[in-house]
Amino acid sequence: MSTTTAPPSAGTRQAPTPVPPARKLASGERWRRRGPLLPALVFTIVLTQIPFLVTIGISFLNWNVLRPGDKDFIGLGTFNSFAGFSNYATVFTDTRLRHAVVNTVVLTASVVVVSMLLGLLLAVLLDKKFPGRGVARTLLIAPFLVMPVASALLWKHALYNPDYGLLNGVLNWVWQLFGADQGPVVDYVSGTPMTAVVAALVWQWTPFMMLILLAGLQSQPADVLEAARLDRASGFQIFRFITLPHLRRYIELSVLLGSIYVLQTFDAIFTITQGGPGSATTNLPYEIYLTMFRKYEYGEAAAAGVVVVVGSIVVATFALRTISSLFTEEHTR
């Protein structure tokens, strides 16, 4: 959702030349062709660009619902005064928000890197035929399909709960197996909140990474692999010198798409830790939510929103470039 700028030039520069011949179309034909596109285009522009413009507008206002102002903002409410760039200054100096930026980076980077590596391991395993491979693949997708809120609640209550959660339960069981009275009681969510959130999200996102990387592995030209094998390359050599270079763009794609999605994480934080303890796991989306609906600082929330959008555009530019190169290859093949 939300908004956008024009597609980054990197995306369009490498974009393929249009499929139809380069002849000039008559104006009537041009509009006939545009016809079917217009409803979707207008709908998307209205629903994604207008909210963003409104966000930019609000980011320059002093607007707190608890201190009603008297100036009307395009019929949507009343604000106190114009703020200039002071909301942006707050965003960059406020310790809570700075903390949220750090948390967002830590959370996103660890989830994406760990789930990508796990996904790669599973994809390599699934790339080879073995009994029940299809069933295993189907099962492995399940964590991604379980409703994210359900999976967050599952981790928080059924796995992490110190008293009856599965993790401590299994620890206890193993300890008792070796004659101890009682296994260690670990409080995962309060003790290591960030790790707890990351683990739950890694579990959720690994299938996503696995699917993209598996598609990459299976798109390897069979003849090249066969030739390498005939040349007596070892399994490791084949992986290192043929598979990995081939996979590079798929890895890039999974990392970039994963980053964009994980950056937006809201439900897991809302459910598992509510951003706490303190603000230990408050990421930017959750901090914006708190600023909006707990502190009612609309101006500040909007400014933080604009900053998140700019950050996303930076990541998205690279993602679009990768997608565009895969797209181009597709159309020139």
Next chain:
Amino acid sequence: MTTTPTDTSTVPATTPDTAPSPTSAPPRRRRARLRGADQERASWRWALTAWVLTLVFVAPVVWMVLTSLHTEADAATNPPSPFAPVTFDNYLQVFDRGAGVFLTNSAIASGVSTLLVLLLAVPAAYALSIKPVEKWTDAMFFFLSTKFLPPIAALLPIYLIVKRVGMLDNVYTLVILYTAMNMPIAIWMMQSFLAEIPKEILEAAQVDGAGFLRTMWSIVTPMISPGLAATALICFIFSWNEFMFAVNLTATVSSTAPIFLVGFISSQGLFLAKLCAASTLVSLPVLIAGFAAQDKLVRGLSLGAVK
């Protein structure tokens, strides 16, 4: 997803014979025999590793389903008691607590938005593939870029606008938002399916005198129907699972299934088994949809970039 079996581990260091010569049959056969045992052992180890990892990985889902079938007391034991007697009581209680209303809201929000997004995306995809507009790639990347920006940044203006027009706590607000949310996925997926239709077939139909509607209905529709189904399922999954807009824009009347789940946290006493039953119940439609669409899932998730 087509499979290209790549036996990367079948290059054991133990092959003693000379360089393989694909033209002469006998040495090859001998080699295959020599390798047989090694290969079998290797693939057996491979299968074991893969299966152990798979089972560890899906254990939380299995645990969720198992817990949902136990009584609250059995669900809260430590060490866990996986073999406690099975009961469906939790599911009945979940429905008693009004799961039906939430599920209905989710079904409307996801179902109607999926229908709407297809109605808008299929013609658009047509204008981006079969009879493309000029600069169609720019249009494609415009749609894609809208998917990349965080919805949280749009929440405040959307909340204010929705409040202004009196559509807070209205399931059709979610329908509209989910339609916009899924538009890029639907357009990219449908474009990739439509672009796969060979131009010659459409030209042949034209030569044979088929009109536009007839071509669409008798030729294009059957060819893209698997893709259409996959696109619908993926849009359905994303809408069904959406939480952020649902929790902030609905209250009592039109809350969806994820909000129902969050409501369980506040309950007093033991709730784990009922929570697991509710989680299983609300995840079931998506699990079914996802398994049904699994061959096309990667295309949707990668926004069409990976086939």
